Amino acid sequence: MSSRLTAGYTALMALLGASVFAAPGLGALSWAAIGLCSAAAVVVGVRRFAPSRPLPWWVLAAAILAMGAGDTIYGAEAAGWLHAPALADICYLAMFPLMTTGLIQMARSSAVLVDWSRMLDLLTFTCAAALLSWMWLVTPGLGADNLGHAAKSVTAAYALGDLLILVTTVGLAVAAGRNASMTLLALGAIALLAADVWYALATLGGGWHPGGPAESPYLLLYYCWGAAALRPSMVRLTQPVPARSPQLPIRSAALLGLSLSTPPAVLLVEASAGQVRDGVIIGAAWMLMSALVITRLAMALSRHRQTVDRQQQLRRGCGTLVAASDIAKVDDALRAAVGDLMPAGLAHTVLLAVQDPRSPGDPDPIAKLIKRYPLPHADQGRTRLVNTRMLHPELGDRLDWHPATLVCRLAVDHRDQDDPELGALLVAGDGVALAAIQDAVEVLAAQASLALERIALTDAINRRSNEEYLRAATRNSIDAVIIVDGDRCVRYTSPALADIIGSDVPILTALRDIVHPDDHEQIERTLRAAHRTPQPDGARAWWHLPRPNGGVMTVEVSCRDLRHDRRVRGYVITMRDLAEQEAMQRESIRRALSALPAAQNRERSHRRFG
Known part of the structure; x- marks a missing residue:
């Protein structure tokens, strides 16, 4: 068009x-x-x-x-x-x-x-x-x-x-x-x-x-x-x-030197011709140009001091990000660092849109919105200064509709991953001020990406260690323990589960695949109840599990929501076979009755006269 x-x-x-x-x-x-x-x-x-x-x-x-x-x-x-x-x-x-x-x-x-x-x-x-x-x-x-x-x-x-x-x-x-x-x-x-x-x-x-x-x-x-x-x-x-x-580019320096040499060159030309007709104009131009050059030198010194101060502020912000242990601290560090970089008294808004791994089933609304309506990223690099009106209205409301927004990608380069995106950092405020600190904010975004990746890797290592400890602790237990993430996928199973249902359950199997179809709605009700119930008690229910031979077994379920626990990050479900539990109860009753004096007398009489 x-x-x-x-x-x-x-x-x-x-x-x-x-x-x-x-x-x-x-x-x-x-x-x-x-x-x-x-x-x-x-x-x-x-x-x-x-x-x-x-x-x-x-x-x-x-x-x-x-x-x-x-x-x-x-x-x-x-x-x-x-x-x-x-x-x-x-x-x-x-x-x-x-x-x-x-x-x-x-x-x-x-x-x-x-x-x-x-x-x-x-x-x-x-x-x-x-x-x-x-x-x-x-x-x-x-x-x-x-x-x-x-x-x-x-x-x-x-x-x-x-x-x-x-x-x-x-x-x-x-x-x-x-x-x-x-x-x-x-x-x-x-x-x-x-x-x-x-x-x-x-x-x-x-x-x-x-x-x-x-x-x-x-x-x-x-x-x-x-x-x-x-x-x-x-x-x-x-x-x-x-x-x-x-820094002064070579072309600008050459142009500045050529400009300063113009009045003396004009004066030399007129003097060579035998008469200086415009001496007043040449002198006035030389004085004005000298004042401009001196002012430029003074401003260069001031810019150098500002650059040194900004580098110190950026160094402090990066140090705080290195010490951050969770997403909330990363957010606080970014807000403090951007506040130091922005001119004093200038209104701005900092928004960190990252999915918290502690609650994968409860997505962050901002991260979900950005995933649905992708942000305008730069073709090269990680940052782009855009008009706030280009963003989704809900994002504009959260950014207080400042004139401009600096969009920073949070990503870590992984050659073995197709989607290294971790989220986005949005800084809204005056466009001129944001353009002045764009490079510094890009450095902060890169450090925040590394901090988030480090936090995620640390959590993954801790979960793996805890799962290995849990597997060793529950090896001889008759209760089956399952850890399910927010997407309702099985992340860990104890050895007792295979004994209960008669087959092994692969990791990342959907929880609905090991529960009878009639109880799929019961699964969601139990998980919602676990979210509302205090952790020590958890939610209790009865589920039906299909057996490989076509039969159905009933298990007693205890579910606790430990998604916010850094050591677990998921739902912990404990299953007990009711048939096995009834057999154990009968065995306990038999042993209790056998311990009575009357039972012992009958047993001795039977051995003596039987």
């Missing part, structure tokens, strides 16, 4: 662009249609893709409309329909602050504004570019004899406005990385600068002629800014991005 929209938009803009060259006299109508079509493309893109912060795109649409209005008025003036040059300049000049505001709003969540050192680098480069623009574009226009004072001021404002849009767009493009929408916006900004330079040179020369080749950059500008909103990648331009490394 997006491709069809872009194709239709391209065909329509090509048709309108052709009308600009084919009918210069109707340029006012053509430019009005082009501006409306480009702004409508932005509106359609916002409605279709629903970015998390649509305001920057609405401001971009307003900037396109302002420029379209200026081109319409200029075309009407060129055709002789209207004479209002000041009104066209007002529309053009209104476009620059609108466009700059929209781009800055897009960059508000990007690393350019999250990391102010990058913004200072960008401002330093802007000062250098502004100095060059002033020397080579504005100064020749100010010295032209065929322009009045108002025209010279407007020309200078156009040059500075184009430079501001270009620098802001380049900064956003660096932060956004590979993004089709951002590429189109940057291409449109370059086209705007090229078109205005072409227009300035034409004005200083023989004049501007509507319908000429110089109209092409303006057409490219309208097309690119409208097409940028029709790409699905436009959503990512308003989403927070992770903060990058505080």
Whole structure:
């Protein structure tokens, strides 16, 4: 659908662009249609893709409309329909602050504004570019004899406005990385600068002629800014991005050095020419750039201190996770560590969704919800910063509907397992703050995964040891002992069970398979009763077990719910054969009667006279 929209938009803009060259006299109508079509493309893109912060795109649409209005008025003036040059300049000049505001709003969540050192680098480069623009574009226009004072001021404002849009767009493009929408916006900004330079040179020369080749950059500008909103990648331009490394990249260092060397180079060029005409401008630019560089160094030192503090907080959190002995302590450690990493006083919510192995039959509601509605994980890595509205409404309620949520997978890499997922860690709060601590939270999630795996393995080892002890203790017992997990599967059986039912019971056999079908509902009633009954007593019932020869035997059952006991983690069911119990009772009665004096006298008389 997006491709069809872009194709239709391209065909329509090509048709309108052709009308600009084919009918210069109707340029006012053509430019009005082009501006409306480009702004409508932005509106359609916002409605279709629903970015998390649509305001920057609405401001971009307003900037396109302002420029379209200026081109319409200029075309009407060129055709002789209207004479209002000041009104066209007002529309053009209104476009620059609108466009700059929209781009800055897009960059508000990007690393350019999250990391102010990058913004200072960008401002330093802007000062250098502004100095060059002033020397080579504005100064020749100010010295032209065929322009009045108002025209010279407007020309200078156009040059500075184009430079501001270009620098802001380049900064956003660096932060956004590979993004089709951002590429189109940057291409449109370059086209705007090229078109205005072409227009300035034409004005200083023989004049501007509507319908000429110089109209092409303006057409490219309208097309690119409208097409940028029709790409699905436009959503990512308003989403927070992770903060990058505080180290100064080689390219940024080279760009910063080039910017600092620009004022001395310009001064050297003018001095070599024999006259320094712009010494005040060069000195002011040098002072401003020096102040920006000094500020950047101070902020670098502050960032270094913050990084050291964050590493200490992360080290403390990882140490607490290493010492955690159960899931509750892992949860507490994660909440404390995330609270230390988040800025003081900033509201946030931490949610650990992990199935507790102590109650496998009673699944955690959050873990069950996540299993039913999978979370949006990143294609690579374990974390992803998403809009909270993308999650299930119940999860949104538990996360207090904070603007953004950091989704962290809890997993351990097992080559022999197909599903290493342990759960998920959700941290909701301000998107910019979460982007700044995303790497640290990912480390905490990895440590939590190891802690959970260690707890699970420890519990498994303890259960195995307890089962071996129980098997040795019940080897000669006439009562059969069964341990059933929450899924109603047999995890342990004592040797007496095979003697009772006449066959061995494999591990992980369903409890329903060894009980008569008529008692399947009785099984659930007994387990529910065991959950409500105190552990020392347990729930008692009578079940019927089928024999291999087709017969049925009745057993007395005692069931205790020990799922929360780390040594057991399941239901303990004790079975006693009633027939065997009756035989033992008869034998006990016979022995008791034989011990009476009368019985002993009869026995002696029988041996003497019998």
